[in-house]
Amino acid sequence: MSTLAQLKEAQKDAMRAKDKARLGTLRLALAAIKQIEVDTRQELSESDVIAVLTKMVKQRKDSISQYEAAGRQELADIEAAEIEVINDFLPQPLSQDELNTLIDAAISQSGASGMGDMGKVMGILKPQVQGRADMGALSGVIRSRLS
Template sequence: MSLLGQLNQDMKDAMRAKDKARLSVIRMVKAAIQNESIKKGDELDSEEELTVLSREFKQRKESLGEFESAGREDLVAGLNVELKVIEEYLPTQLTEEEILAIVEEVIAETGATSKADFGKVMKVILPKVKGKADGSVISKLLQQKLS
C-alpha cells in the first residue's frame, strides 16, 4: 500500500477513534503530499512521498528546538505528538554506528582524503540513507572522518 493509501486508512481509523490530535497530523501530512503532487502535476512515487514526509518531520524538529529554547512548553507538547505520528510513517532510522559504517564505506569507495571531498562523499551517501538518517548527523560524522 502506498503512503497516501496508508494515510487515508489511518485517517479513517483516527476519525473512528475520535483521536483529534492524530487526525490533525495525518491530515497535515496528507495535504503536504497532495500539494507536492499538484505542484509536480503527477502522482508522487514512494521515494518522493518519503522526501515530503522527511521534510515535514525536519520542519517540526527544527520548530521543536526553537520552541524549547524560547520556553514555550505548550507548543513543545503539541510538536512532540506530531513528531511521533510522522515518525510512524518514516522508515526505521539508522543508529549512529550504522551511519558511521556507511560513511566509512563511502569514504573508502570514493577515495576521499580531505574536507575538500566532503561534497563528493555526501552525494554518494545521501541516496543510500534517504529517509533513514538525519543529514546533520551524517554531516557531523563525515566531517569527523575527513578531518
C-alpha cells in the same frame, strides 16, 4: 504498502476512531504531499514522500525549541505529539554502527581522499539514509573522517 497508502489508511482509521489529534496531523502530512504533487505536476516517489515527512519532523522540532524558549509548553507538547504521529511512517533510524559502515563503504566507493570529495560521498549516502539519519550530523561525521 507504500508510505502514502499507509498514511491514507491511517487517516481512515483515525476518522473511525474519532482521534482528532492524529487525524489532524495525518491530514497535514497528506496535504503537504498533495501540494508538492500539484506544484510539480507529478506523482511523488517513495523517497520523495519520506523527504516530505522528514522535513515536517524537522520543522516541528524547530517549533518546539522556539515555543519552549517563549515559555509556551502547551504548544510545544502539541508539536511533540505531531512528531510522534509522523515518526510512525518514517523508516527506523540507523544505529551508529550501521551509519559508520555505510560511511566507510561510500568513502571507499567514491575514492574520497579529502574534503574536496565530500560531495561525492554525500551523493552516495543521501539516498541510502534519507529519513533514517540526521543529514547535518552525518555531514559532520564525514567531514571529520575526510580531514
